[in-house]
Amino acid sequence: MSMQLDKVFAPGERFIGVVTPSGNTVVERVTMAILRAFNGVTPLFSRTPVFGESDPYPESYAVDEMLTAAHLLAHAKPDVMLWNGSKGAKIGVQHDRDYVQRVQDQTGIRTTTSILALDDLLRSRGLMRVAIVSPYDSAYQQGLVEAYREAGYEVIAERHRALKDNISFASIPADAIAGMVREAAAHKPDAVLTLCTNFPAATVIPAIEAETGIPMFDSVSIGVWHALRMAGIDTSPARAWGQVFAQ
Structure with missing residues (x-):
């Protein structure tokens, strides 16, 4: 038990900041499950309003709300930030590229999205x-x-x-x-x-x-894979989640 407790705060710990839709119950569970394969890599989560059946921004993002979520994560200085939402697949990846650029410009933290990945x-x-x-x-x-x-x-x-x-x-x-x-x-x-x-x-x-x-x-696991790669972390310990992790 003491050895397990000692690992809660590992020296040199790495952090991946994840923005996820507020109505989502999958991203956090999958992300934490994947990262169990890595010692000293911890996810930090922030949410932005996406829930129910209606979307007030059907052809775009609620960018200000997503940026707010990213800024809150940036306070903790993660190695990489990830928007783990899939809407960009329908509205076009340029929306994701624009969001990534704004987050990086405003926080200085390398950022990706699941759909860009x-x-x-x-x-x-x-x-x-x-x-x-x-x-x-x-x-x-x-x-x-x-x-x-x-x-x-x-x-x-x-x-x-x-x-x-x-x-x-x-x-x-x-x-x-x-x-x-x-x-x-x-x-x-x-x-x-x-x-x-x-x-x-x-x-x-x-x-x-x-x-x-x-x-x-x-679309969930590929975002985690790309965030790990951007952080310079070998993804092969998580090969059980798909061949992409082994390559």
Whole structure:
């Protein structure tokens, strides 16, 4: 017990600051679970209002609120900051790039987002034929597919759950998620993307990735992966969360 207590405050501890939507119950759990593989790396969380069924900013971010959340995290001087939300996949990654630039300019702390990490990874590896799996309703999912096509990707398959309320996304059973992922993977895309950071797919996709040989990237875990890399931390101890961590 004493050895475990001694590890609570490790010398030279590293911090990753994470901004997450307020209606989200998945990001913190997945982030903490991944970081258990790393000694002396601790997540710090801040929230910004995103909840319910309606979005007052359907084509943009509530930037001032997101910046406030980032500034609160900056008080603790994390090594890296991460916006772990997936809206940029629908409204365009330039919104994420603009947010990152403003946070870095105002705080001096290196910053990334889950969707920037995903987009950069897919393009760098030439994985342009994708399948998209999400919990969203049909209208939002269609907008998501169209946004990826406009960004130059070929979306060859999609599966969605047709839910609207943010909190309900986190309640989808693992076997239902696995079924959607396997159906999408049957179309042989270059990669399967599980999009929505309140969608509990991160624990499901590693086994299916190994089973099918198709790269699979979850919007929550990919953000954590990129934040670790930006902090100069070897991600291989978390290889159980997907092949991307081992590379």
